Amino acid sequence: MRLAQRALSSFFEIGFALRKPEAFARRWRDRRAQPEDAPDRIVFLLLLLTAAIGLAAYGLTMGL
Secondary structure (H helix, E strand, O other), X not given: OOHHHHHHHHHHHHXXXXXXXXXXXXXXXXXXXXXXXXXXXXXXXXXXXXXHHHHHHHHHHHOO
């Protein structure tokens, strides 16, 4: 899979993870039984980045 396709599918995975975290965690837990349905590892890096940006925005809004 090309890098651009991986990045685009990862962004869709992030949207799914934010809307339905239980289903996302279940897919990650069951990744060995159904490897074609498992999220890519880069999704976790992007989720960490999303959390850091959200925390920074919250801190700036609250004046911390």
